[in-house]
Amino acid sequence: MSIFLGILFAYFFKLPKTFISKKVSTIPLQIGIVILGATISLPYALDVSSEYLPWISLFVVASFFAGLLIGKILGIHRRIAFLLSAGAAICGGTAMAAIAPIIKAKPQELLIAMTIIFLLNALAIILFPLAGNYLGMSNFEFGAWSALAIHDTSSVIGSALIFSNESAQVAATLKLGRTIWLIPLILIANWIFNREVTAAKFPRFIIFFILAIIINTLFNFNYEVQNFLQTISQAFLIVGLFCIGTQFNSSELSSLSGKPLILALMLWVAVIPSAYYLVKYF
Structure with a gap:
């Protein structure tokens, strides 16, 4: 909604x-991502995700590179393929917002x-609980499945x-394992897209993002502080997305096609049963 409001604002006021x-x-956006880093604690995430961390990592890496491969096969511009692959593999809009400026x-x-990922997320909230009940999943299994597939x-x-409630606790804990992959994603994105430009500076917000994680790891912020930081982070992300919306140029929208949606759906169709099989039988 923030992006669309920015588009409407720019359209009506001719900015x-x-x-x-x-x-x-x-x-x-960059400020929001840095503050988000202050809610991530590496030791805690590694500790609580130890059982599924190897599988989470495998899912992230496989999904990401599969998305890039499918995007290349479908002839999708590499920036869009990179955004969708990152969003599907790691943490949706947050991952895409983090790498967009890079x-x-x-x-x-x-x-x-953002629109494609939003639509799939909306479907997931409705369909996943129905599927979980139909398949007779336990609270832990459903929480792990949600964390891996949504x-x-x-x-x-x-x-x-x-x-x-138990499923929500499991899902929140395991989702941290995917969120941590924001760090290598940002570094990889900068290396791929900026290595050819000798004058390009290393994005400073990446350094602040890593420092924020270290600060949280050292001080071990309690739930109230982390909840406050998450709220502030979301506020900056919303403002940043509004600003992105105001830069929208309708004349360039015609160059886009339905192929990005096909890419996102193909990834999801592969991930959902794979994640279910993993949490049900391993």
Whole structure:
């Protein structure tokens, strides 16, 4: 909604290039990602996710590179394929918002990737609990399944909470294992998209993101502090996405096709049964 509001705002008010939302560009997104880092504690995530961490890592890596491969086969522009692959493999909109400024994604590209992931997340919240009940999954199994197969953290928790409180706790804990992959994702994205530009500077917000994780690891923030930081992070992300929306150029939207949706659906169709088989039989 934030992106669409930005688009409508720019459309009706015919914003000049010097308008503040265009000048600040992706800075609010970067601030939001840095604050998000302060809610991640590496030792805690590794401890609680130890049983599933190897499988989570395998899912993340396999999904990400499968997305890039499918995108190449379908002839999708590599920025869109990179956004969708990152969103599907790690943590949906958060991952895409984190790498968008690094890969210099156009507002239209981020918009279509966000829209696709949003639609799949909306379906997941409705269909996953129904499927879990039909398949007779336990609370732990459903929480693990949601954490592995659904994209955005909010949708993971939403789906699991409909099933049971225990499922939500399991899902939130295991989802951290995927969120941690934001760190190598950001580094890989910078290396792939900026290595050819000798004058490109290493994105400073990546350093602050890692420092924020270290600070949380050292001080072990309690639940209240982390909840406050998550709220602040979401606020900056929402503002940042609004700014992205105001940079939208409708003339370039015609270059996009239905192929990105096919890519996201193909990844999801492969991940859902694979994740179910893993949590049910391993």
